[in-house]
Amino acid sequence: MSYFRTVLLVAAKDLRTELRSREQIVTLLFFALLVLVVFNFAFDFTIIDFVSLGGGILWVAFIFSGVLALGRSFQIEREQDRIQGILMAPVDRSAFYLGKVCATFLFMAAVEAVLVPVTVILFNFPFGPRVGAALLVLVLNTLGFAAVGTLFAAITTQTRRGELLLPLLLFPAAVPLALSAVRSTSHILAGRPFDRYSSWIALSGAYDLIFLTTAILLFDYVLDE
């Protein structure tokens, strides 16, 4: 049981730190909003249909702010030199990994929770009655992104070119998630039936399972001994 307790403690620590300073969440939100605004100017939505582009725009905003969240997630540990304490703790290091994944997931979820209504307003678009499916898409894809991203961020934040390396490694690895997320969201925005995108959701679920497991197994090798 102490494994799960550790996971919750790590996640709670990150959340509590953030609730006190609120600096990270505000940065993430504004960055994601700016991405949306840029897209608002980038395409002429009187001519182009938002339905076909909306999924892509949303997920670009989520992914870019997600990369920021990931980088920051480990940077703060390094700043306070807390890594030593973590390495000395008598718990499996993967518990620390899962705690970080939870925290990152929650930060990204917070951004998404704000951004989706804003998108509806900014682009004048109803998200439709498929809230349950939309939530499933958001949760599964954000989780997968947080899972692989946390593993890579743990590595790249230990290097000098970390900020460049994280997207370089993460974006190609997260291609299936990006595809699944954008396709599912596009189908939802277009109001298409669930079985049109159920296989994409299954793909995301499988991806999450495979890479969470892999990362849990591999995380031991990531932090310096």
Added chain:
Amino acid sequence: MPARRGILDLAQTILFVIVLVLVPLCLYVVFAVVPTESRMGVVQRIFYFHVPSAICAFLGVGVCAGASALYLWKRDRRFDLLAHAGAELAVVFCSIVLISGPIWARPVWGVWWTGEARLTSTLVLWLIFVGYLVLRGSADNPDQAARWGAVVAIVGALDVPIIYKSVAWWRGLHPRVLKATGGQGLDPTMERALMLCMLTFVLLFTYLIIQRCRLGRLQDDVQALVHAARRGSLPAART
């Protein structure tokens, strides 16, 4: 040690001689012996380099991933050298595939690039292993480079089939064009030429990977000497 090194040297020399013979033979067969393809014309001959290069790229990825897993398990430096060599060759051969492909595609399909599954996933594979090499270069010490590289290689290799599937669902496969040259009534001369080229490329790959591993080992030796020199414990020079 000297006896084992002797055998490896011999094997490598034999391999080198074989490759030295096969490569010109291959070139001769591809340009002088094989008939010109009826539909695509002369540009189709790229096929004899493009397909074996793709095989070698995937071979490199497999070697890298396998050696990475073995390294994490056994912590033997030799596995790490093999993984690094495999990744470098994978990037090289993948680059050949990505360059030769569009050169072939333009006259035949009319476009340099399509968003098709095989093309896109090859590009993403290339990106993953370029990232692997950049990451290794950014590590502060060989142990870090080895561990991190291994993690990225394993994740990357696991990801490749998933990427392929997801892009295939998204774009659909180009069924006719790619298969037409591969399966459908390939002229026996062409088939034999392709087999010859495959053999040549795979042997070349093997030779290159052995060379690269030995180079890595030499680099390690140099580093060890540098460290020893800094500590002042350099072995006395032979006169």
